[in-house]
Amino acid sequence: MAATYKEKAIVLRAYDLGEADRIVTLFTEGRGPVRAVAKGIKRTGSKFGARLEPFTLLDVILHEGRNLDTIVQTEIINAHAPIRADYGKYLFGEAMLEMIEKSLRENQTIPRLFPALCVTLDVLEGEVADPSLLLAAFDLKVCALIGYHPHLAQCLNCGRETAGEKVWLNLIGGGVVCVNCRAGLDDLIPLAPAALVLMNQLMALDMAAISSSRVSPALAVEILSIAFRFSEAFLERPLRSRAVVLNYLEKGAL
Amino acid sequence: MLYTPPIARLVEELSKLPGVGQKTAQRLAFHLLKVPAAEAHSLAEAIVEARDRVTFCVRCFNFAQGELCEYCMDSRRDPTLVCVVERPQDIVALERTGEFRGLYHVLGGAISPIDGIGPEELRIRELLERVRTEGIREVIVATNPRVEGEATGLYLANLLKPLDIKVTRIASGLPVGGDLEYADEVTLGRALKGRLDL
Ligand SMILES: [Zn+2]
Ligand SMILES: [Zn+2]
Numbered sequence: 001m002a003a004t005y006k007e008k009a010i011v012l013r014a015y016d017l018g019e020a021d022r023i024v025t026l027f028t029e030g031r032g033p034v035r036a037v038a039k040g041i042k043r044t045g046s047k048f049g050a051r052l053e054p055f056t057l058l059d060v061i062l063h064e065g066r067n068l069d070t071i072v073q074t075e076i077i078n079a080h081a082p083i084r085a086d087y088g089k090y091l092f093g094e095a096m097l098e099m100i101e102k103s104l105r106e107n108q109t110i111p112r113l114f115p116a117l118c119v120t121l122d123v124l125e126g127e128v129a130d131p132s133l134l135l136a137a138f139d140l141k142v143c144a145l146i147g148y149h150p151h152l153a154q155c156l157n158c159g160r161e162t163a164g165e166k167v168w169l170n171l172i173g174g175g176v177v178c179v180n181c182r183a184g185l186d187d188l189i190p191l192a193p194a195a196l197v198l199m200n201q202l203m204a205l206d207m208a209a210i211s212s213s214r215v216s217p218a219l220a221v222e223i224l225s226i227a228f229r230f231s232e233a234f235l236e237r238p239l240r241s242r243a244v245v246l247n248y249l250e251k252g253a254l
Numbered sequence: 255m256l257y258t259p260p261i262a263r264l265v266e267e268l269s270k271l272p273g274v275g276q277k278t279a280q281r282l283a284f285h286l287l288k289v290p291a292a293e294a295h296s297l298a299e300a301i302v303e304a305r306d307r308v309t310f311c312v313r314c315f316n317f318a319q320g321e322l323c324e325y326c327m328d329s330r331r332d333p334t335l336v337c338v339v340e341r342p343q344d345i346v347a348l349e350r351t352g353e354f355r356g357l358y359h360v361l362g363g364a365i366s367p368i369d370g371i372g373p374e375e376l377r378i379r380e381l382l383e384r385v386r387t388e389g390i391r392e393v394i395v396a397t398n399p400r401v402e403g404e405a406t407g408l409y410l411a412n413l414l415k416p417l418d419i420k421v422t423r424i425a426s427g428l429p430v431g432g433d434l435e436y437a438d439e440v441t442l443g444r445a446l447k448g449r450l451d452l
Contacts, residue, residue: 013368014400018273045429049438053401054368079440084401087408094367101368240370247372 004063004072007031010117011056012097016042024052024071026060027100027117032109036062036069048074055080055093057118082125091248092131093124095241096138102235103142113145123207130213132220132249136227137202137210144203148234151175152200167191169226171233187233189226198223221249261287313384315360315377317342325357332356334391338381338410340364340398348396356394359384364402365409373409381410385417392420399426399444 007028014024022041026034041048051058051074061073083089100117104110120138128134140150154161155178156170167176168188176196182188191199198215202223205213215223228242257265261283269279286294310316311323318324325331325345335356339345345358361376384390395410397403407423414421427445428437437445 045432047436049436050399050440051438053440055401076439081440081443084404085408087405087412090401090405090408091367098368241367243370244365244367244372247374 004061005031006059006061007034008077008114009034009058009060010097010114010121011052011054011058012101013054014038014052022052023068025101027104027114028060029114030109032107033101033104034062034069035106036071037065038071050079051076053079053084054097055083055121057121078122080121080125083121088131088248089124089128091241091245092135093121095135095239095245096120096124098239098241099139099142099231102237102239103146110146113142116141116145120207123211126211128211130215130217130220132224133202133210133213133215134207135245136220136224137205137207139227139231140199140202143231143234146234148174150199150203150230152196152203155181157181162196164193165196166193167196169230171229174230174234189229191226194219195222195226199226202227221246224249314358315342315362315380316345316358323358330355334389335394336381336384336388336390336392337394337396339396340403340406344396344398354394356392359393361397361406364397364400364406366402376406378410378413382413385414385419390419392422394422394424396424 007026007030009026009028012025012027012033014022017023017037020040020042022038024036024038026036028034038048038052040046041052048071052071056076057078057080059075059077060071062069063072080093083093096117100113104113116138120134124131124134143150150169151174152162155167156173156175157177158181160178160180162176162178165178167178168182168185169175169191170177170185171187171189176191177185177188198219201213202210225246228239228246232238232242264283264286265276265279268274268282269276274282286297307319308317309320311318311326312321313326314323316323316325318326332355336359337348337354337356338359338361339348340361340363342360345360348354359377359381361378361381363371363376365371365373365376381393385393393410393414395407397406411421425448427441427448428434434442
């Protein structure tokens with residue numbers, strides 16, 4: 001029997017359906033990603049107004065449907081206006097939403113993932129020393145929460161301690177290999193000692209601490225590129241926001 | 255259900271249209287077979303003519319018949335005022351107001367990283383070129399008041415303001431005929447920010 005239910009959710013994306021409706025992908029706290037119809041939303045004066053725009057954290061009441069659920073009522077908790085008012089924050093934020101969208105199947109829930117996105121968006125909204133680090137940390141942490149924790153402390157192959165050494169990240173193995181074990185392996189990304197240290201820090205620190213961290217711009221871009229490639233290897237598909245974000249960093253503010 | 259080949263082909267072609275499923279395609283096909291032949295022929299001719307004769311304006315990327323669209327060819331319009339929109343359909347909506355006498359520029363969408371659309375995928379380079387060469391004084395950003403449209407507006411403002419021209423954004427706020435009580439806080443906040451002297 002069709003039922004009505006209430007959820008806390010973050011809007012991941014919205015696309016048009018016919019002349020007046022829109023399909024909204026909600027990341028709900030209790031049911032994971034849910035695709036739902038917002039009827040009549042494109043009409044000016046719709047009861048939904050701006051409540052179903054990406055980044056919005058809301059209380060939502062949905063009605064279960066045969067194919068898609070229908071959004072009945074919405075109440076904004078946080079529209080994350082500062083992210084939407086800053087072009088750079090918008091790009092990094094969208095990349096986070098895409099990471100969630102691509103990581104989970106519909107109705108799949110992973111403990112701690114919903115609060116992780118909430119906290120990260122709240123941090124992104126404030127003062128951030130280098131959003132590249134925040135996004136890199138977010139992607140790596142999402143991989144770890146889903147079960148693809150990067151093995152960084154020892155060589156995947158021989159178990160040798162890696163601290164202070166140049167190592168290679170093995171995307172297929174999900175960790176690093178040492179200089180002796182790298183031969184014959186494909187899909188390796190060289191990782192200088194500084195990059196290895198930074199990756200460890202991004203995994204260990206919380207988002208608030210990362211938001212005030214700063215490294216050289218080159219290292220920040222390197223670590224973000226690595227986080228993208230690590231995530232894509234895990235997701236087994238490309239992240240579309242990657243090129244847009246990396247182009248933006250390459251060209252500076254524009 | 256099996257149809258004779260011409261009907262099956264018609265149903266198949268119709269079902270490729272956006273928002274048209276198999277059922278609707280069947281309904282449309284049977285409708286077209288029922289109406290007078292002249293009516294069905296007229297529809298077929300309209301499709302062929304539109305496809306063959308409609309091009310994109312080389313200046314603003316609106317739909318056109320020939321090199322330039324009707325607005326770019328109209329010498330009574332103010333070429334120093336350019337309104338930037340996401341799609342040609344938006345021009346039709348703006349023209350219905352009768353309030354705007356400048357020219358247009360169609361971006362072809364809005365910046366949306368989650369869809370892989372960055373500034374390079376839109377006709378922003380062409381807009382920059384127009385601003386540099388056409389003596390434009392003001393660019394009005396009329397992208398949709400959605401997250402993607404707003405971000406595109408921010409990007410254009412960052413890009414164009416250093417060129418010493420005026421960059422404005424169409425106002426957004428309460429829908430005329432609506433109730434304050436039911437407005438969401440984003441829309442109402444926007445309306446307050448964009449308030450006017452009385
Ligand atoms: Zn080894
Ligand atoms: Zn034109």
